[in-house]
Amino acid sequence: MIEIVDLVKNFGELNVLNHITDTINEGEKVAIIGPSGSGKSTYLRCLNCLEDPTSGSIIFEGEDIADPKVNINVHRQHIGMVFQQFNLFNNKTVLDNITLAPIHIGKKNIKKQKGLSLKQRQESIKQLKLEAKENALNLLRRIGLEDKADVYPSTLSGGQKQRVAIVRALAMNPKVMLFDEPTSALDPEMVGEVLDLIKDLANDGMTMVIVTHEMGFAREVASRVLFMDGGVIAEQGTPEEIFEHPKCDRLREFLSKVVK
Amino acid sequence: MQNIAKKWEVFERSFIEYGGYERVIDGLKNTLIIALIGLCIGIFIGTLIAVVRVMPGRTRFTKVMAKILNGICSVYTSFFRGTPIVVQLLLGYYVILPLMGINLKPVSVCILIFGLNSGAYVSEIMRGGIGSVDPGQMEAGRAVGLGYWATMLKIIVPQAVKNIMPTLGNELISLVKETSVVSFVGALDLYTAFRYIAANNYEFMIPYLVMAAFYIVIVLVIALGVKLMERRLKKSDRNS
Ligand SMILES: Nc1ncnc2c1ncn2[C@@H]1O[C@H](COP(=O)(O)OP(=O)(O)O)[C@@H](O)[C@H]1O
Ligand SMILES: [Mg+2]
Numbered sequence: 001m002i003e004i005v006d007l008v009k010n011f012g013e014l015n016v017l018n019h020i021t022d023t024i025n026e027g028e029k030v031a032i033i034g035p036s037g038s039g040k041s042t043y044l045r046c047l048n049c050l051e052d053p054t055s056g057s058i059i060f061e062g063e064d065i066a067d068p069k070v071n072i073n074v075h076r077q078h079i080g081m082v083f084q085q086f087n088l089f090n091n092k093t094v095l096d097n098i099t100l101a102p103i104h105i106g107k108k109n110i111k112k113q114k115g116l117s118l119k120q121r122q123e124s125i126k127q128l129k130l131e132a133k134e135n136a137l138n139l140l141r142r143i144g145l146e147d148k149a150d151v152y153p154s155t156l157s158g159g160q161k162q163r164v165a166i167v168r169a170l171a172m173n174p175k176v177m178l179f180d181e182p183t184s185a186l187d188p189e190m191v192g193e194v195l196d197l198i199k200d201l202a203n204d205g206m207t208m209v210i211v212t213h214e215m216g217f218a219r220e221v222a223s224r225v226l227f228m229d230g231g232v233i234a235e236q237g238t239p240e241e242i243f244e245h246p247k248c249d250r251l252r253e254f255l256s257k258v259v260k
Numbered sequence: 261m262q263n264i265a266k267k268w269e270v271f272e273r274s275f276i277e278y279g280g281y282e283r284v285i286d287g288l289k290n291t292l293i294i295a296l297i298g299l300c301i302g303i304f305i306g307t308l309i310a311v312v313r314v315m316p317g318r319t320r321f322t323k324v325m326a327k328i329l330n331g332i333c334s335v336y337t338s339f340f341r342g343t344p345i346v347v348q349l350l351l352g353y354y355v356i357l358p359l360m361g362i363n364l365k366p367v368s369v370c371i372l373i374f375g376l377n378s379g380a381y382v383s384e385i386m387r388g389g390i391g392s393v394d395p396g397q398m399e400a401g402r403a404v405g406l407g408y409w410a411t412m413l414k415i416i417v418p419q420a421v422k423n424i425m426p427t428l429g430n431e432l433i434s435l436v437k438e439t440s441v442v443s444f445v446g447a448l449d450l451y452t453a454f455r456y457i458a459a460n461n462y463e464f465m466i467p468y469l470v471m472a473a474f475y476i477v478i479v480l481v482i483a484l485g486v487k488l489m490e491r492r493l494k495k496s497d498r499n500s
Contacts, residue, residue, distance in 0.1 A: 021335035050399060052318065066320040077405035087400035091418045100414065165400075172404060 001026045007056035018231040030210045031218035035226035040211045048079040080169030080177040086161040088153035098136035139167035168222030179210040191239040271466040279456045287453030294370045295435040302378025309333045309383035322434035346441045353445040366447035376452030391418030
């Protein structure tokens with residue numbers, strides 16, 4: 001699904017990702033663990049080119065999206081992303097947060113269609129809006145927040161915000177979801193509700209890549225665990241291999257620190 | 261004292277009996293129209309410039325385009341911030357527009373020039389406003405597949421405008437004050453209306469005093485409006 005070939009990322013002089021090659025297959029749940037500053041976020045953000053790779057390729061659905069010439073916006077519609085800080089649109093209601101992209105992009109596609117009369121076009125747009133809203137309400141119902149549809153994000157708790165952020169990404173029907181420490185900014189009592197939702201998605205068969213410090217969660221949900229250190233994938237394997245039989249010293253050291 | 265009473269009488273007669281107030285109302289209207297529409301044009305142009313100035317560019321082509329556009333914007337803002345608005349008005353009215361063969365009424369020219377001038381100032385204000393919005397907002401927009409411009413206009417700029425509301429109020433106040441030079445191209449504004457009354461009677465003290473009062477009241481009303489708006493925004497922030 002995503003093929004990473006010889007990925008290098010530098011910030012100026014600083015080398016953050018050092019020749020990473022890996023493949024994320026359909027249906028996989030990849031957990032990325034590793035010490036702070038090891039390049040986990042940067043790696044994840046390169047997967048949808050939120051950071052432009054310095055060199056190397058990101059092959060998504062057969063196309064190298066690291067090539068500046070491809071229309072990255074189209075590919076990003078199929079790659080959902082969830083941030084540590086939620087990043088809900090502050091100036092939009094919860095419902096509009098979810099429908100904004102589907103409506104904007106749907107409208108663009110309708111405008112591209114040739115041979116539509118003005119009236120047909122307006123009819124299509126009306127239909128599009130109705131469907132987007134219906135879909136958004138269904139998603140909100142799924143996370144038990146349909147009564148929050150018309151409020152602004154700042155009135156929500158952290159856990160609610162993150163769940164809305166997740167369904168906002170789902171509204172685009174992505175083929176893969178990227179999570180960057182989705183629970184790190186949450187109060188402890190809200191971590192559970194967000195992890196449960198992510199588990200739900202995993203059970204539905206969603207392909208996902210999760211940077212996380214929740215080792216229990218990684219162990220339970222991941223089909224493969226990557227241990228990043230110093231800008232490379234220092235070790236990878238099944239949760240059992242990584243957590244029960246770590247091979248490299250750095251991983252052993254890391255695990256002894258995070259698993260008390 | 262008697263003298264002042266007499267001066268007042270002269271002013272009153274010319275203001276009310278001889279219809280001076282009509283001229284003042286017209287002048288007031290023009291002053292407000294030039295400042296308000298000027299600000300609207302300024303916000304439009306300023307937003308465009310600000311968004312261009314922070315544009316990243318992904319391919320080599322868009323990067324070069326961004327550089328060129330940046331250069332143009334920078335010349336534009338340097339010119340409008342670096343020359344007196346009277347000079348801009350005179351150049352517009354007597355040089356540029358005639359050369360282009362365009363014939364506009366003085367007030368229209370003033371609206372245009374004030375808009376262009378304000379655009380240069382608003383672009384700096386707007387750039388600050390955009391900078392004050394959490395970068396995560398842009399990332400989230402781009403991550404769901406919205407383009408740079410769509411994210412800017414739907415997500416970033418509305419939040420930026422909220423942050424710079426008070427500064428935009430000050431810009432409006434500046435514009436109102438600067439309209440007092442529009443008589444250079446023959447437009448009737450508040451100052452011109454009072455100058456006419458004053459010159460008619462060779463009696464300057466009262467007309468200019470009343471004129472000053474007019475300006476002060478306008479500025480105070482705008483300042484009050486800004487303050488009320490600020491308070492409402494703060495409240496909605498707290499509730500939300
Ligand atoms: N935009 C940036 N500019 C400069 N340096 C950055 C930037 N983003 C990340 N870095 C640096 O890259 C390194 C890896 O960061 P990151 O990928 O966030 O690590 P992690 O997510 O594993 O904690 C860090 O040293 C960080 O300071
Ligand atoms: Mg990180």
